[in-house]
Amino acid sequence: MSMPNEQGNVDDFDQAVLDDIEQALATPRSDVRDADAFVDFCATLARSTPKPDPVFQQRLESQLVALREHHQGGPVMRTTPVKRKRLTWRGMHWASGSFAHSAWRALAVCSLALVCTPVLLAAAPAARAEVRQVLERFGLVLVDPTTAPAAVPAAELGGSATDAGATPRMTPQELVPQKLDRAAAQQQVPFPLRLPTWLPDGMQFDGVIVGTGGFGCSTGQNCATARPPVSARAQYRHTTNNDVYLSVEATEITATSGGGYEASAAAAQDATVHGLPAVYVQGDRSMLSWQEHKLTYVITVQGVPLSQEELVRIAESLR
Amino acid sequence: MPHQLTPEQEQHLVAQARSDPQCVPDLYQHYVSSVYGYIGARIHHPHDVEDLVSETFVKVFEHLDTFRWQGTQSFSAWLFRIAHNTVQDFQRRGARHPGAVPLDEVVLLHHPARCPDEIVMQDEEATRLHMLITTLSPRRQEIVRLKFFGNLRNHEIAMVLGLDERTVAAHLCRALSDLHQKYTNAMEDGYEHAQ
Numbered sequence: 150m151s152m153p154n155e156q157g158n159v160d161d162f163d164q165a166v167l168d169d170i171e172q173a174l175a176t177p178r179s180d181v182r183d184a185d186a187f188v189d190f191c192a193t194l195a196r197s198t199p200k201p202d203p204v205f206q207q208r209l210e211s212q213l214v215a216l217r218e219h220h221q222g223g224p225v226m227r228t229t230p231v232k233r234k235r236l237t238w239r240g241m242h243w244a245s246g247s248f249a250h251s252a253w254r255a256l257a258v259c260s261l262a263l264v265c266t267p268v269l270l271a272a273a274p275a276a277r278a279e280v281r282q283v284l285e286r287f288g289l290v291l292v293d294p295t296t297a298p299a300a301v302p303a304a305e306l307g308g309s310a311t312d313a314g315a316t317p318r319m320t321p322q323e324l325v326p327q328k329l330d331r332a333a334a335q336q337q338v339p340f341p342l343r344l345p346t347w348l349p350d351g352m353q354f355d356g357v358i359v360g361t362g363g364f365g366c367s368t369g370q371n372c373a374t375a376r377p378p379v380s381a382r383a384q385y386r387h388t389t390n391n392d393v394y395l396s397v398e399a400t401e402i403t404a405t406s407g408g409g410y411e412a413s414a415a416a417a418q419d420a421t422v423h424g425l426p427a428v429y430v431q432g433d434r435s436m437l438s439w440q441e442h443k444l445t446y447v448i449t450v451q452g453v454p455l456s457q458e459e460l461v462r463i464a465e466s467l468r
Numbered sequence: 469m470p471h472q473l474t475p476e477q478e479q480h481l482v483a484q485a486r487s488d489p490q491c492v493p494d495l496y497q498h499y500v501s502s503v504y505g506y507i508g509a510r511i512h513h514p515h516d517v518e519d520l521v522s523e524t525f526v527k528v529f530e531h532l533d534t535f536r537w538q539g540t541q542s543f544s545a546w547l548f549r550i551a552h553n554t555v556q557d558f559q560r561r562g563a564r565h566p567g568a569v570p571l572d573e574v575v576l577l578h579h580p581a582r583c584p585d586e587i588v589m590q591d592e593e594a595t596r597l598h599m600l601i602t603t604l605s606p607r608r609q610e611i612v613r614l615k616f617f618g619n620l621r622n623h624e625i626a627m628v629l630g631l632d633e634r635t636v637a638a639h640l641c642r643a644l645s646d647l648h649q650k651y652t653n654a655m656e657d658g659y660e661h662a663q
Binding site for chain 1: 485489490492493496497500501504505508509512513514515517518521522525526529530532533593594597598612615616617619622637638640641644645647648651652
């Protein structure tokens with residue numbers, strides 16, 4: 150097999166390799182399984198891309214909108230209604246076509262809205278209540294894998310990202326999380342900061358990150374009128390093993406609390422902390438969550454398998 | 469992985485995000501998966517990855533007004549240059565998480581709702597692949613990650629890393645051929661052990 154040299158000479162063979170790479174990246178799905186082994190390998194590599202958590206993605210989006218508004222001196226004042234457009238080029242093409250400018254389109258949309266709105270309004274509250282009751286427990290969103298995509302819409306998890314009323318004004322410094330020591334963190338949260346007095350061997354304190362809106366929890370409910378919940382996440386790392394990570398997160402329970410870390414409903418087990426009901430999720434990232442002192446606590450451990458008893462022991466050692 | 473934008477589409481999005489904060493999500497959403505994929509392939513802990521992705525985007529949107537076009541697709545290159553530097557700074561600061569990806573936890577389980585079998589199979593394969601990438605030279609590691617996880621074109625990678633486009637292509641060919649060979653060998657070894 151000929152190989153390109155380090156100076157950047159690319160011969161025909163190399164060009165064929167590059168073409169294969171582009172082909173694999175254009176179709177990084179399993180339907181290239183029968184293709185050339187090299188293309189298959191490249192497609193497999195492309196599929197291994199780490200994916201962001203949707204809650205994180207939504208939260209950051211809200212913060213960036215707030216950042217730009219901050220730069221421009223506050224939320225943009227408009228004299229005309231906003232034409233909100235999501236990034237769907239297919240939709241843009243449709244909207245720019247002749248049908249978009251047609252009076253018939255407006256008439257059709259209005260008619261459809263008139264017919265559908267009462268039906269949707271009547272049906273939505275019951276269905277929504279049922280889903281939320283099943284999914285949300287103590288800062289976790291327990292998801293049935295077979296219904297996950299439909300049951301957990303992004304707005305449900307992360308709130309309305311572009312709703313100016315729901316976006317707290319933050320300075321650029323506030324947008325990048327800072328690790329604080331316990332005393333400094335305590336000054337920034339309106340509740341007693343409790344940290345574990347028992348931890349598995351080798352774990353050491355790495356700092357506390359304080360934020361609003363919750364790390365796993367954020368919401369679009371009543372944010373315009375209610376203060377968003379404050380969260381404090383204490384982080385711990387192993388002294389010798391970088392793979393081991395533990396965090397204890399406390400989030401205020403407020404009128405705007407909702408959503409949470411997504412977890413598999415099948416992996417969730419009932420537990421108790423100080424006799425209070427809790428949820429333990431077993432997996433590569435184990436979690437224990439419960440509510441106490443008007444706070445939602447979520448302990449997360451990864452890189453080391455901890456039993457339910459060990460996580461409960463950590464939880465009950467908070468002081 | 470999002471499709472790559474034409475220069476006109478990219479310029480349109482950047483111009484809108486500059487003038488109207490409510491258009492920021494359009495630009496952000498197009499790139500967040502790629503930036504996360506690139507940083508997630510270099511950094512181990514998901515909280516660190518999220519912090520670095522946040523830091524990258526905050527820098528980008530803070531300085532969006534100062535960004536100047538220097539050719540086609542230069543916004544992608546600018547964005548990933550910032551991501552690249554942010555990760556480098558992080559690794560220099562802490563030196564806690566070297567570039568090497570740990571064996572057992574590469575694609576961290578950001579989607580625990582997946583069924584356990586799916587998690588195990590996909591993550592084992594991802595782990596194996598990401599481990600193989602760490603056997604390449606640092607430059608080739610970076611090119612492969614920008615190409616496959618950052619979804620950049622070769623000339624954009626060249627702009628991020630300050631290289632000639634043909635050099636990027638040459639490194640990419642060599643790196644992928646090496647990786648494929650090692651992957652094939654590893655699979656055959658695993659099959660023989662299974663026998």
